[in-house]
Amino acid sequence: MTTAEIHPEVEATAEAIASMEIRGAATIASAAADALRRQASQSEATTAEEFQTQLRAAAQRLHETRPTAVSLPNCLRYVLGRMEGETVEALRTSTIAAAREFSTRVQTAQDDLGAVGANRLRDGDTVMTHCHSTDVLSCIKAAHERGIELSAIVKETRPRKQGHITAAELRDLGIPVTLIIDGAAGRYLDEVDHVFVGADSIAADGAVINKIGTRSLAVTARERDTPIVVAAQTVKLDPATLSGHTVEIEYRDESEVISEAEREEIGEITVRNPAFDVTPPRYVDAIVTERGQFPPESIVTLMRELFGEQTATPWEEE
Ligand code: RI2
Numbered sequence: 001m002t003t004a005e006i007h008p009e010v011e012a013t014a015e016a017i018a019s020m021e022i023r024g025a026a027t028i029a030s031a032a033a034d035a036l037r038r039q040a041s042q043s044e045a046t047t048a049e050e051f052q053t054q055l056r057a058a059a060q061r062l063h064e065t066r067p068t069a070v071s072l073p074n075c076l077r078y079v080l081g082r083m084e085g086e087t088v089e090a091l092r093t094s095t096i097a098a099a100r101e102f103s104t105r106v107q108t109a110q111d112d113l114g115a116v117g118a119n120r121l122r123d124g125d126t127v128m129t130h131c132h133s134t135d136v137l138s139c140i141k142a143a144h145e146r147g148i149e150l151s152a153i154v155k156e157t158r159p160r161k162q163g164h165i166t167a168a169e170l171r172d173l174g175i176p177v178t179l180i181i182d183g184a185a186g187r188y189l190d191e192v193d194h195v196f197v198g199a200d201s202i203a204a205d206g207a208v209i210n211k212i213g214t215r216s217l218a219v220t221a222r223e224r225d226t227p228i229v230v231a232a233q234t235v236k237l238d239p240a241t242l243s244g245h246t247v248e249i250e251y252r253d254e255s256e257v258i259s260e261a262e263r264e265e266i267g268e269i270t271v272r273n274p275a276f277d278v279t280p281p282r283y284v285d286a287i288v289t290e291r292g293q294f295p296p297e298s299i300v301t302l303m304r305e306l307f308g309e310q311t312a313t314p315w316e317e318e
Contacts, residue, residue: 026071040083068249109290114141129154197218
């Protein structure tokens, strides 16, 4: 680990990502780009080498926060890969420009995929959601803005109940919301026209890594012939999976699942808290991106086109 100076705002962003105050794959990536921009603009490095070392250290600090959402390493790769120049000022200018460009791309991609996802929705449709995904919300919002009348069945999403964020945002749009516990999803799927979920990472075989509970929802929805749509901008595609790497699933603290008092009451047990699961491509009907809609099996073509075999880790020390 380098001892290079990390800007306090990079440290604050890293802590906020780790504690999930900043969360959601797209939001995490934009926050990381903003943090790198701040590191670049306020760096007091006197040599080009010192500046690069600082930026790499900042990226490494951001990278170690959460392991699953690939949007984070994709952001770091994008910005550090465009850090160019022989002088501090040249490096600063190119890094700031790349960070700004990345954030704009994420925002534009989200708007564009929203327009694609909205094409699937018809007047009177009911959508079921899991967790909280800004890419999913973008699809629903775009349809709503076209005057399409929708209603939503929102899964609570244990353990952190992020379904509550979705419920509040849909309600603010004026969409009727029914909140259910996760275990009730099967009971309500017959009333649902589409299941919309987000993604933290998408593997080369089209498998979708998303909030824990996505897989069982997809399996049950397939059994009922209810289409499962994944809304995910291309920054969620994981190029490392092209060369056989697997996506690491984050395990979070047991305190999200059980209180200390409850734990003591029960006695000696093991508690496990995986934050994500893997939904195989056979349960996914479509992946909606800013480049259009893809069957999961063909996402590998888009991945190759956009990323090649690029799996560089420029935040690691040379
Ligand atoms: P957007 C979230 O993970 C959820 O799993 C959600 O589906 C995914 O990120 C994508 O979110 P977490 O950070 O990028 O809440 O669509 O653990 O906002």
